[in-house]
Amino acid sequence: MTAETTTARSLLEQHGFTPTADGSSYRPQDGLDERGLLGVVTAAEAHAYAHGLSARVDLGIPTPADIPAAARRPSTAATGSLTAPPSARRRTR
Template sequence: MTSLTHHHDVFVGSTGDGHTFVVLNRRIPNAERTLAKAGFTAHRDRTVFLLPPAPAQEAHERVGLVFDRLLAHTLDMVDLSWTTRWSPSGPLPEPSLHFRFANGTVTATAETEEAHRLLAANHFTPGADGSSYQPPAGLDERELIHVVVQAETHAYASGLDVGIDLGIPTPDLVRAKPRPASTAVPGGPAVQPARRRTA
């Protein structure tokens, strides 16, 4: 069974109860050591690593360290965590744009006119209630992640705050893709662009 967390070499997210997690979907040199140095502990089969609930600045810096070190080995990384949202200028406002993953799709909701316009510009279509939006039809799960990352990056550049709910309430529900015992370490970086918040 596939999962939202299966589609990238490195997937960073947050559970509903405030844990930050990193999922490794392939073997990456020194990844476990890097995660341990950043304060993450192995949770399941050395493929899921957890950071307990922590202040946003701390989680932000720890995930930044992981991304910096792993970039030498892969670009196929995605960060959809909410626990790492932090700004040196002070507390973040309530998000004006929300994305919620559930049942193989994503629903977006907009709280402001600017957020409505941003979703429309990213090809989300409005629902009957006027505040929820759906992504373009026919996208697979990896493509859904991509359109959310793209819209969130656009929102960040526009000064809009974004909330993301992965539909994973607790760490026990975080899933990693099973790895064959004979998996070799691929050489060179993957082709997917890396993403890291630098708020």
Template sequence: MALTDHHDVFIGTTADRFTFIVLNRYFRDAEHMLVKAGFTADQQHGRTIYLLAPELAEEVNDRAGLAVYSLLAHTTDLVDLSDTTRWGSAGPASEPELTFRFINGTVTATAKSEASRALLAMHGFTRSASSSSYRAPAGLGERALVNVVVRADSHAFVDGLSVRIDLGVATPDALRAAPRHPSAAVLGSPATEPTQRRTR
């Protein structure tokens, strides 16, 4: 199972700067809502990924916000770990104070300030013995790792700390190749562990 498959809605960014939305439950009219917000439905191997091209970077926050507002009428089990939705008047931070990286089922983080190091410690991250990077709490499954990063990211936003998140997804092709979530439910099935979206 991919890290994008644990929540009803997952929003992220590929390394080549596509913004993507993955739906792991069926929502009536979801495709219409997302296409109306400017996303393109891209289907391959039975899996639909909704994409927003890199050239729309300055519009991503508004377009993703419109899409998410529509989806929140159906579920609160939504994760937004996209870099591109962090666009501000000065663009994305070139040197973020916190960076999270998802690699092979693990999460590491780097911090550039005392405030960001303290924040990582508050969320259970521990410093690696041989480097300046931090490891996520041990023994967590993939969904729990995603949720730890969501909470730390939301905390950083409230504290005014800039964040970059590397999901380890190089291009949309990596998403297309992933198998469809085996238990994608229909609208009306209960969602577990609702996850708050980062507020902007």
């Protein structure tokens, strides 16, 4: 997580996030399981909105917008002679 203002940095620290060594971003406290991590992220996001701060949570999971569309293949025209549907074919004995 990153914080652009003093208020945002303080808010993250209130929720247990610690600054990285270079101070450019924050990380959650060690030892949180998935449920605990979800809890602190959700609480920090709600707290930010309550203070009028925008928040963006990126879980690193691609969304449909992140996945490029498949290339369209040209349609293949039927080649050869046209035959009657199976029910219209004649049988010879």
